[in-house]
Amino acid sequence: MSIERDNRLEPLIFDYSVPGRGAEDQWPAPSGDAAVADLPAALCREQPPLLPAVSELETVRHFTRLSQLNFAIDTNFYPLGSCTMKYNPKACNQYAMLPEFLARHPLAPEAQGQGVLECLFELQEMLKAVTGMQAVSLTPMAGAQGEFAGVAMIRAYHRARGDLERNEIIVPETAHGTNPATATMCGWVVREVPVDAEGDVDVAALAAAVGPKTAGIMLTNPSTLGLFERRIEAVARIVHDAGGLLYYDGANLNAILGKVRPGDMGFDVVHVNLHKTFSTPHGGGGPGAGPVGVAARLAPFLPVPVVARRDDRYCWLTEDDLPQSIGRLSAFCGNVGVLLRAYIYMRMLGRDGMAKVGDYATLNANYLLARLTRAGFDAAYPRRRASHEFIITLKRQARDLGVSAMDVAKRLLDHGQHAPTTYFPLLVPECLLIEPTETESKAALDTFAVAMAQILAEAAQEPEHVTSAPHTMPVRRLDDVRAAKQLDLTWKPAP
Amino acid sequence: MSIERDNRLEPLIFDYSVPGRGAEDQWPAPSGDAAVADLPAALCREQPPLLPAVSELETVRHFTRLSQLNFAIDTNFYPLGSCTMKYNPKACNQYAMLPEFLARHPLAPEAQGQGVLECLFELQEMLKAVTGMQAVSLTPMAGAQGEFAGVAMIRAYHRARGDLERNEIIVPETAHGTNPATATMCGWVVREVPVDAEGDVDVAALAAAVGPKTAGIMLTNPSTLGLFERRIEAVARIVHDAGGLLYYDGANLNAILGKVRPGDMGFDVVHVNLHKTFSTPHGGGGPGAGPVGVAARLAPFLPVPVVARRDDRYCWLTEDDLPQSIGRLSAFCGNVGVLLRAYIYMRMLGRDGMAKVGDYATLNANYLLARLTRAGFDAAYPRRRASHEFIITLKRQARDLGVSAMDVAKRLLDHGQHAPTTYFPLLVPECLLIEPTETESKAALDTFAVAMAQILAEAAQEPEHVTSAPHTMPVRRLDDVRAAKQLDLTWKPAP
Amino acid sequence: MAFVPHTRADVAAMLESIGVESIEALFEEIPAALRISALEGVPEALNEMQLARLMSARAQRDGRHLCFIGAGAYEHHIPAAVWALATRGEFYSAYTPYQAEASQGTLQLLYEYQTMMASLTAMEVSNASLYDGASALAEASLMAVRANRRSRSKRILVPCSVHPHYRRAAVAIAGNQGLAFEELPFADDTGCTPVAALQRYEREDITALVIAQPNVFGGLEDVDTLTDWAHARHALVVAVVNPVSLALLKPPGHWGAKGADIVVGEGQPLGIPLSSGGPYFGFMTTRLEHVRQMPGRIVGRTVDADGRAGFTLTLQAREQHIRRGKATSNICTNQGLMVTAATIHLSLMGAEGLRRTAAAAHARTRELVAALTSLPGVRRQFSGPVFHEDVIGLDVPVAPVLQALAERGIQGGWDLHRHYPQLGSALLVCATETKTAADITRYRDALADCLRATRTA
Amino acid sequence: MAFVPHTRADVAAMLESIGVESIEALFEEIPAALRISALEGVPEALNEMQLARLMSARAQRDGRHLCFIGAGAYEHHIPAAVWALATRGEFYSAYTPYQAEASQGTLQLLYEYQTMMASLTAMEVSNASLYDGASALAEASLMAVRANRRSRSKRILVPCSVHPHYRRAAVAIAGNQGLAFEELPFADDTGCTPVAALQRYEREDITALVIAQPNVFGGLEDVDTLTDWAHARHALVVAVVNPVSLALLKPPGHWGAKGADIVVGEGQPLGIPLSSGGPYFGFMTTRLEHVRQMPGRIVGRTVDADGRAGFTLTLQAREQHIRRGKATSNICTNQGLMVTAATIHLSLMGAEGLRRTAAAAHARTRELVAALTSLPGVRRQFSGPVFHEDVIGLDVPVAPVLQALAERGIQGGWDLHRHYPQLGSALLVCATETKTAADITRYRDALADCLRATRTA
């Protein structure tokens, strides 16, 4: 097995580096020392940076080989809960990367960007339709920044009304980590409310928590438990009655696309994760885009710039046009290339396709849940319908067999299945949050269910084989503790 | 190991197929039966073809996974002799695939193709410069078709002069299989001449072979033995004196690029393998391009079309302009997209880069030969300089250790090295024809040499491990005999 | 430059290991008189940035136009996934899968391709590609001579309704081996090959009959009758077909009582961009009994040492690298990457997508023809059904009209005058599924304009 | 549509397995009153063919122009290899490498990236990206507040010569946590921050000083003096730098006696297309002592169960998914794919390529400025050295001139009027290595033309 692993592992790019080598075809001709002689010596660099000196072939080969060490949607089923790992259509990438789009400078004249602005304007309109909101800004660069824009608008709203007391944001205990982190970032005090045994927000606790200090609540629905918050109307009433606003974390919009809209549920502000619901690439960690939609009363506070149409011309509105705006969240106008990808995807889905997304994401989740429960796994909320995702808990297996959720996750890799999200939400012990998405076939779900069943059998018969998994990846299980203790964050040349 | 292999293997695309499924976004809207009602029923298809019914994600995943089962230049050292597996620059692909180039119809007006025609014209000019010939046609679609064009022009030339006796083409016994095959295809009788112990053509035998029936000779220089034909001037003289013409098989041009030109060696007609010397992709078996260059006396016979410039306008010359042409070898004008890639590559190399190709291809081959001989391998022609490639023979190892050239080739795969060409040229027993190309680094050659040395050691100690190799590929050694005996050439659905 | 990774130190170490002083010394065996010092005719190098700008400028000069030309190369929708996958380095930069164990990706793909093409044409076996449709016809003719043991004449009947470029390529490639291509006329009214044209060959030794469906005019030949006629006389039938049309039209394997014997065609419509004419690929399928006469590579499924299924090149004894002068063809490098793209394309299309494409192209062409012939002085040249091309007769010369259309951004079709002067002013037009009603109207209006201008000029 | 692979039979089997009658039944928990029936505001679906045509038309409408705008986003040569590799499905369609063993490709790449960025900035550690340069400045400010234990003021000094968009983003993002951004004026003659401007803060509690090098005017600040001033007062130094400039300019780690403490900037110049403003990426490096205050993901090298080296996300206790409300930032999804591209880009450039790029951009900008200021009424606004941007003063309003240039296909620069009205008619211009002498001449001639036209109008 050693030669096998050796062949799959790839040295560092620095290991290929030899002084004097380089991909010269990529470099401009040397300018000569005279060209930079006007730069004061005191402001100049003395030692060149430690960048690899490698040929173009070495670069191509290195990164091609590295890429092959990844699981990805394009290679494996990837049911990472809360992340909506659906198919990323190749068309979205190809047509967002047309040469004219790529070459356009963000500060180029609007007259020389009517094509891209028209796409963005129509994207804003579609997002309004999809969320049931009245106005949209596309600038937030990921979900967390969308959240930030949302709670910052809530702040600006209260401030604008002279309501300066409110300093608390309520967050259910199941919330994604970005929600409390965002609230803090925005200067709010975070107040957690519990969920009940069935996974719904504890309405009584919520009623007790709200008051004159309540700025608003951050909620995702379906929640991170994969459950539709059934008492959403009551929640909205309680918060609104207390003078607070409702913020919708759109990370789970995929579940309800075309079925129910945050605006209709009573939310005042929404962000949408385009890299989830609208299938822009996850890119090994991004880029995303987190446009925000708002009810009319929050529209003056939208982050700038926003695209407007004036007499068939499209233009950007800035701080000058929206003086109450919470301001700019990026140097230019957010992740335009990501927005174009989402635009393309949404145009290809169209009205009917959107409804299909919600339908089949939900069907797939409930089917896989049914199969897994039948195979002997415990649903965290067995009496509830799954939304687009669901949780199983391995508490019983951990206790009886000594096999943890992490062990099962690692062993899944050996079966060619990317692991679900592990240990989130924190509320459920030994949990796996499983989100198949609508683009996976029944056969793919069946294969996953079979792998899970096999692992369960193995856990009973040969638990060490599970607890020491993975066995077939390029590396075996990695030592995270050592990683954090003996920090090795950059390569250093041998002295 | 079984789960490991299972994960890497990929089912057939048909295994994913389920009636009713499909990548609908790729289809036009249905036209309805009325749209085709005018087609006579007797001319219509009754049963739909057996094409997979799969989703776009399944398609993407399937072919992505399949691709990962290949060794390629982008992933591994690939010293396949005679094939010049050098780096294929990404720029060549990107700029040959600009949307305007891809969308242009071959029969579109020349006025709407001046950009592409200018590239092709300049490519013709550069090929003339590189080969030392007087005129070039770009249409042949691979080396073998270039050969065909070459010998067909020789035929047309003799015929045009009323010289109808000549019906023999001379070919050295070391020639690539396409040479005799081409000669036959062109209606010639093939006459083989031997090479001497040092690998040069046996001049005496050649002198004896030529005569009034001699139409010409097909030669590559350096030869397929990786040796420069030292007596090329004598060879040319003998053939010319006998009234024959010399055809140059350009598959090995990489070795001498910028050093010596076929035209100067006395050749009358040349083909160039753009997919070898000029780095257009090998594509898992093609497409290639095999432009032909000729001395002035053969120019009237060039295959059409040919690009010409007339008053700063570029146009195609056809049969009407070149009435003595051997004709058309393709429906349109050959593999234009491949020609564009070669054009880009040649412009990026430029005059000096071309000379570097010959230099470093030769340096790499001689260095690797030196390392391998030192490691205990036998050069087939130990007293000769290698050109861009060289042969080692494992005759001794086969006899002493029972390990064949094929075994070594297969074991190399386990080391992450693509095997050299095996058992060609037929003349040398148990041979490996090794062509590193100029784009590989010394480190890559060293790694290969180390792997070879290890295999040699292993062959002595543990020969079964070599003879049963490969062990780490997705499949183990395949049964070729069964493949040819129990023909299974298409998948059939279970009855 | 030259993508050479060597450093000075590398070179020094390598020369020392070889035992020479300089790289120059490695060329000592080349006669000094032959050596050149520089390649004068080659310009100085451009770096990639300069190159990118040059190529972008040239591409923009060529521009994008509304194209109604067909004649053997067709504008179809190509899914973005096709080339995103086909240009992956593992496909793009691999070569012929000589080392099967390290090339299962390409090999399995080819096996899938063979299956698809065999089924599309209703034949039993397929090769892994030839260069293009025209050269494939030449190869099929040579193959027919080898396969038809009952014929010695090497006479191949080829209707004039077969694409003239195909006929010329067949002669150029196969003519030198003594094959005689004899032309059959087409009927004035239909543009198709009348069975009557065959009467004079009734009692002759004919090796093969070529049948193009659709023919170069877009028209549909009476394939059953022609096939049966040939078989009755022990001639083989070589079918030349458009692969997209086969989603609608009877596949050659079902022509007549026994089906065609060898099927070839241009693979371009299956996901390959127009690209000024190539690279495309030729496909070829046949019956199992003829497989050993087939040119080109073939992939077979077999088992490995553990008994697992795997794929490998097979029947290589037909090929030049084994059989040399006696091989079925000289072809070596084929059009692998194009076949990779086509296999992906066919997977995305499936039978239903391909059928919709064919039907839409058929419908669009009929709409186009109806729109154009609604203009005065414009008529259909032939009667009878067509697939997705048709011949339009004008009452003025075609060339100036085409040029006027081009100036309006419309590429109006292929002028048939050069190859079929007997048709007068005839224009071959094509509309695939890529054309909209608005495109067709735009063409019609522009044509009306140009005709008016030409007539008054 | 919707890329859903389900057949009717699949759906039936799945519903049966779940034990419900219809998909609709799966939504029974949603209050009926909230349900909608259709998304009126969303248009009907386009298939990919229609979509392709729509997008191509829009792209062509935007066209291609000769661009001399910089101001935070720069046109550089991007090797074809960069995006050919970065868009490989294994990079493009993977997510944050939560399962390290199945994500070694992304993880190792990020480790290589961290190494490159740390070295480029001469700092010890790097994160794996933030959203963009502007938001990175906001994050750096927040980080400085956490990291500077000796300061309680949360006051951050920011020169007005820092890009106005960056300053606004910093306020918008970090302002709500009580950070006070106080602006430092720039010198009229140089456009740089004079040390004199700092005098009034001599005895104040300042948390951090921001220094942009080059500044928004392209000018070079006296980074050593400013850095030492800050450190002498226990303020941290937050550097905002252009990564390409660092091939020529002193890296922040070497500013003054001790070096900057936190370095951020816009990664776009490292292989990321302009794309109307994004996606780009923000980079951040710092000293090891501050690593636990750093926001964003970090990759570490460790060993596996066999003792082999491998890579994994580390120090996750800083992050929101562990620390929630106490995390160093709310960032989760970052700009991974952009960093993938940048890492490939930096590998191809190496130190020498990056230096040549920087030097060429510097030289081209000087040539441009020389050419433009050779025209009457055109002058340099500031004295002093610049990197690859400069401010041009005109004697007529900038906006109509820019518009006239645009009509000639030239994007002439960024009008500074809105953010710096005190400068009068000032235009920020930039020429990178992508511009040729001919381009510069074309700009100069067009400007001469436009100025003439404006003056006579």
Ligand SMILES: Cc1ncc(COP(=O)(O)O)c(C=O)c1O
């Ligand atoms: C429920 C939930 N909320 C918020 C986020 C944050 O989104 P992003 O990662 O785009 O910042 C995520 C995803 O990671 C999420 O799953």
Ligand SMILES: Cc1ncc(COP(=O)(O)O)c(C=O)c1O
């Ligand atoms: C020496 C030699 N001649 C001719 C050829 C034929 O070229 P092609 O494969 O392009 O037809 C080859 C390569 O395969 C070759 O190596």
